[in-house]
Amino acid sequence: MASKTEDYIKYLTERVVAYMDTPPEVRKEQRILHKSTRMPWHVRWFGMIPLSIAIWWKRRRERKAQRQKTSPHDS
Known part of the structure; x- marks a missing residue:
């Protein structure tokens, strides 16, 4: 010892x-x-969770915008 x-x-x-x-x-x-x-503070504190949420949210907005563009109600 x-x-x-x-x-x-x-x-x-x-x-x-x-x-x-x-x-x-x-x-x-x-x-x-x-x-x-x-690494940024949010990655050091919470790992990859904030990144995955950000990616999910961005894709969600893009899909929503895409659906509104191709909506048949826009005649």
Whole structure:
């Protein structure tokens, strides 16, 4: 058990030292890059459900518009 704790402390120390050694400009660029590449909040929180609902709703509107165009009552 003590070995795992020591290894973890060593890992954390290495990470902190690496963080402190990188210039602030590089850290800021990395932060901006990370934020730009992550998934939108609704996907991270709810998964694919919002996307599937959006696709369903769009198709529903398109079908409704298509039915209104080809309706025989438009004479």
